[in-house]
Amino acid sequence: xxxxxxxxxxxxxxxxxxxxxxxxxxxxxxxxxxxxxxxxxxxxxxxxxxxxxxxxxxxxxxxxxxxxxxxxxxxxxxxxxxxxxxxxxxxxxxxxxxxxxxxxxxxxxxxxxxxxxxxxxxxxxxxxxxxxxxxxxxxxxxxxxxxxxxxxxxxxxxxxxxxxxxxxxxxxxxxxxxxxxxxxxxxxxxxxxxxxxxxxxxxxxxxxxxxxxxxxxxxxxxxxxxxxxxxxxxxxxxxxxxxxxxxxxxxxxxxxxxxxxxxxxxxxxxxxxxxxxxxxxxxxxxxxxxxxxxxxxxxxxxxxxxxxxxxxxxxxxxxxxxxxxxxxxxxxxxxxxxxxxxxxxxxxxxxxxxxxxxxxxxxxxxxxxxxxxxxxxxxxxxxxxxxxxxxxxxxxxxxxxxxxxxxxxxxxxxxxxxxxxxxxxxxxxxxxxxxxxxxxxxxxxxxxxxxxxxxxxxxxxxxxxxxxxxxxxxxxxxxxxxxxxxxxxxxxxxxxxxxxxxxxxxxxxxxxxxxxxxxxxxxxxxxxxxxxxxxxxxxxxxxxxxxxxxxxxxxxxxxxxxxxxxxxxxxxxxxxxxxxxxxxxxxxxxxxxxxxxxxxxxxxxxxxxxxxx
Numbered sequence: 001x002x003x004x005x006x007x008x009x010x011x012x013x014x015x016x017x018x019x020x021x022x023x024x025x026x027x028x029x030x031x032x033x034x035x036x037x038x039x040x041x042x043x044x045x046x047x048x049x050x051x052x053x054x055x056x057x058x059x060x061x062x063x064x065x066x067x068x069x070x071x072x073x074x075x076x077x078x079x080x081x082x083x084x085x086x087x088x089x090x091x092x093x094x095x096x097x098x099x100x101x102x103x104x105x106x107x108x109x110x111x112x113x114x115x116x117x118x119x120x121x122x123x124x125x126x127x128x129x130x131x132x133x134x135x136x137x138x139x140x141x142x143x144x145x146x147x148x149x150x151x152x153x154x155x156x157x158x159x160x161x162x163x164x165x166x167x168x169x170x171x172x173x174x175x176x177x178x179x180x181x182x183x184x185x186x187x188x189x190x191x192x193x194x195x196x197x198x199x200x201x202x203x204x205x206x207x208x209x210x211x212x213x214x215x216x217x218x219x220x221x222x223x224x225x226x227x228x229x230x231x232x233x234x235x236x237x238x239x240x241x242x243x244x245x246x247x248x249x250x251x252x253x254x255x256x257x258x259x260x261x262x263x264x265x266x267x268x269x270x271x272x273x274x275x276x277x278x279x280x281x282x283x284x285x286x287x288x289x290x291x292x293x294x295x296x297x298x299x300x301x302x303x304x305x306x307x308x309x310x311x312x313x314x315x316x317x318x319x320x321x322x323x324x325x326x327x328x329x330x331x332x333x334x335x336x337x338x339x340x341x342x343x344x345x346x347x348x349x350x351x352x353x354x355x356x357x358x359x360x361x362x363x364x365x366x367x368x369x370x371x372x373x374x375x376x377x378x379x380x381x382x383x384x385x386x387x388x389x390x391x392x393x394x395x396x397x398x399x400x401x402x403x404x405x406x407x408x409x410x411x412x413x414x415x416x417x418x419x420x421x422x423x424x425x426x427x428x429x430x431x432x433x434x435x436x437x438x439x440x441x442x443x444x445x446x447x448x449x450x451x452x453x454x455x456x457x458x459x460x461x462x463x464x465x466x467x468x469x470x471x472x473x474x475x476x477x478x479x480x481x482x483x484x485x486x487x488x489x490x491x492x493x494x495x496x497x498x499x500x501x502x503x504x505x506x507x508x509x510x511x512x513x514x515x516x517x518x519x520x521x522x523x524x525x526x527x528x529x530x531x532x533x534x535x536x537x538x539x540x541x542x543x544x545x546x547x548x549x550x551x552x553x554x555x556x557x558x559x560x561x562x563x564x565x566x567x568x569x570x571x572x573x574x575x576x577x578x579x580x581x582x583x584x585x586x587x588x589x590x591x592x593x594x595x596x597x598x599x600x601x602x603x604x605x606x607x608x609x610x611x612x613x
Contacts, residue, residue: 051301057324066262074330083268087238113163115143125228127151148568162227171219185215187241205534206236232581243267281306333607353605357532361598367560369521384462392596397435398495410602416537423586454498470498471524513553538570541597561597
């Protein structure tokens with residue numbers, strides 16, 4: 001199950017959002033007409049206290065509560081987290097166990113590297129972090145090697161040992177399903193079998209890098225990665241338990257996904273369980289048997305996930321009318337800035353904005369594809385604008401990234417890491433004077449004293465004299481990116497960098513290479529947002545990720561950026577053990593900010609609105 005921010009957001013908002021349902025309470029003034037004439041009054045009958053209900057309004061209900069099927073949505077992810085909490089949550093760099101006794105560590109021995117003998121032809125992870133076949137020429141880390149300096153090229157004949165990462169997990173002893181059966185290690189293995197089915201929509205990075213996930217006893221499991229692989233992301237290496245005792249253990253994922261219980265009342269072990277489906281709603285009730293309820297959600301007795309049709313305006317009206325306590329992110333309020341501004345001005349409501357993990361970046365076309373066949377790019381049709389990293393840094397310093405973030409209700413990212421996870425003491429500052437000084441130092445001259453006209457090259461090493469610093473910025477059709485592009489053009493114009501914004505359809509922008517502008521590496525600047533990688537996003541700009549004729553024009557490094565030291569720093573962070581992760585991520589982040597294949601901007605915000613009334 002994919003890791004989400006659902007629990008964090010709900011725990012933050014639930015206090016402000018809880019309210020008593022509009023049910024008719026007994027009239028305290030009503031009394032029987034014939035009271036007994038006695039000196040002692042009868043004992044009062046306790047008034048039944050209605051349940052505390054939190055109503056979460058959403059644009060659409062989940063089709064199914066089967067974790068490995070159905071259309072992803074905010075309501076679906078929230079319901080699944082309440083029914084099946086993950087084993088471990090991550091907040092920044094901190095891991096917290098929920099259904100495990102503890103987070104495995106190297107110090108305790110339940111996370112370790114074990115040397116294994118490699119046979120020719122078996123699957124391993126090479127020194128770049130790629131799954132490969134162990135044959136002659138494989139570039140690998142032998143056992144005990146944790147850095148680029150000790151990597152070897154295997155001849156396919158000499159004995160080779162590599163390290164295999166092993167992690168032992170222990171489930172809490174007090175977890176039970178809602179039918180009374182204990183949650184066991186077999187339930188997690190059952191879930192892994194479903195997720196690792198090639199037909200499963202959940203099959204991905206974790207499943208591909210797992211050699212085995214097995215149970216030792218009722219509560220203990222062991223995960224083994226392929227030799228050469230390591231990761232600090234332990235939260236991705238445990239599959240959320242599913243009730244194996246309730247299904248045929250040999251059934252395929254298609255048969256299990258079609259089981260009617262997933263659309264009715266599935267078994268669960270979380271702080272809430274399904275009470276029932278209503279017209280346009282899904283009602284969850286507190287699970288009294290769950291040990292997680294009191295710790296995570298002591299405030300709500302029931303959670304009603306209710307649909308509101310009609311988009312953001314209809315959701316806002318329902319919230320104002322008291323129909324909802326909370327509007328979830330499915331209403332996409334960030335796409336309606338005028339309405340969001342109206343909501344922010346109302347003191348009766350709280351706007352919660354969480355930065356998504358899909359960060360938008362301004363990518364430099366460092367090495368267009370036409371340079372691949374040239375001995376000297378100075379003779380190319382597209383000037384070699386960005387060869388000097390000072391040019392890239394100067395442009396970055398001219399960008400008013402805080403203003404761009406405010407424009408989109410987001411938060412400026414310091415690097416490929418989000419604001420809460422960055423190791424930088426100081427990020428990329430908005431300093432147009434420093435930016436213009438760097439451009440001048442490279443040789444981009446303000447020839448006419450007018451900063452609003454493009455600078456001209458004068459003794460720039462890779463560009464002929466008098467070539468203007470006039471760039472084209474490619475952008476997609478979304479209002480979010482359109483607004484960012486307009487702000488970028490305005491910021492850079494003040495520094496003498498001309499920017500012409502060219503909007504393309506998604507089909508045009510992401511067309512395959514060599515003809516497509518991005519994957520064919522035919523652009524000056526591009527505003528894009530990749531889906532987050534399982535490991536650190538520095539991996540977007542590895543030298544082997546450049547799309548070109550040799551790899552069928554497939555790769556994320558559309559900038560054409562290549563630097564051996566950067567590759568080494570990012571690879572080390574990608575294959576880090578938990579105890580190594582912070583230092584190696586910090587080194588990779590420093591390399592990214594120094595070399596700047598792209599300028600980190602802002603992630604589209606996830607916006608939810610809670611009532612204070």
